[in-house]
Amino acid sequence: MRQGKGSGVTQSDVTASTGGSETPTPTRSSSRAERNAATADLDRSRGSFAATAGSAVQLAEIEEVDPASIFQRDGAGFPDWLAANLDRLAKELGLSGLREVGRDVGVGSFTADLLAQTDRGRRVAVMSHLEPSDHLHLGQMITFAAGLDVSAVVWITTRIGEEHRAVLDWLNQHGDDDVRFFGVELRLLRIGGSPPGASFHVEARPNDWQKVIKQRQRVGSPLNSLMREF
Numbered sequence: 001m002r003q004g005k006g007s008g009v010t011q012s013d014v015t016a017s018t019g020g021s022e023t024p025t026p027t028r029s030s031s032r033a034e035r036n037a038a039t040a041d042l043d044r045s046r047g048s049f050a051a052t053a054g055s056a057v058q059l060a061e062i063e064e065v066d067p068a069s070i071f072q073r074d075g076a077g078f079p080d081w082l083a084a085n086l087d088r089l090a091k092e093l094g095l096s097g098l099r100e101v102g103r104d105v106g107v108g109s110f111t112a113d114l115l116a117q118t119d120r121g122r123r124v125a126v127m128s129h130l131e132p133s134d135h136l137h138l139g140q141m142i143t144f145a146a147g148l149d150v151s152a153v154v155w156i157t158t159r160i161g162e163e164h165r166a167v168l169d170w171l172n173q174h175g176d177d178d179v180r181f182f183g184v185e186l187r188l189l190r191i192g193g194s195p196p197g198a199s200f201h202v203e204a205r206p207n208d209w210q211k212v213i214k215q216r217q218r219v220g221s222p223l224n225s226l227m228r229e230f
Contacts, residue, residue, distance in 0.1 A: 060192035107147035122151040132159040168204035
């Protein structure tokens with residue numbers, strides 16, 4: 001049978017010309033399945049990354065260390081460390097620098113660990129007591145204020161009791177400006193297996209001392225006159 005002029009090419013003709021092989025046209029259902037599979041793979045990848053990132057964050061525990069385990073119970077060795085770190089103490093106190101000018105300065109039967117001097121020439125007595133505060137050392141602090149020519153007395157201990165904090169506040173409030181009293185807590189902290197680090201926490205200070213520190217750069221400030229003395 002002869003084909004008419006202009007007759008189209010049938011599917012069987014295409015199959016025959018390509019050697020009998022036929023490439024199936026992708027259906028809509030198969031495309032949707034492929035997209036779903038790709039989305040599932042992406043979600044699994046995101047979940048794996050989040051789990052990896054979360055597991056990488058590790059925080060060590062902070063452990064408080066007894067100063068007596070580092071220094072001897074009587075504080076031996078602490079004055080040497082303190083003398084090398086007077087700048088850190090001065091920063092916490094808000095003083096204009098501190099440098100050692102004397103060691104084991106005696107007043108009667110009591111002895112101050114360090115005698116320091118500020119950048120402006122004011123002398124500061126520093127006494128350490130690596131245990132909680134007690135009445136005996138409070139009395140020593142007052143003795144140093146009366147027996148030494150100092151402008152401030154700093155008492156470093158592991159904990160300032162409320163009754164002793166109240167006494168220091170009373171002395172700063174009712175005393176004159178010739179001698180100021182500071183109560184400082186020493187704390188040692190260790191993170192993981194690292195060596196312990198030390199920090200000073202000022203628990204008792206002269207009245208308005210924080211305002212003095214903040215305004216010490218203001219020329220002509222009434223409070224600034226107190227800071228200039230140090």
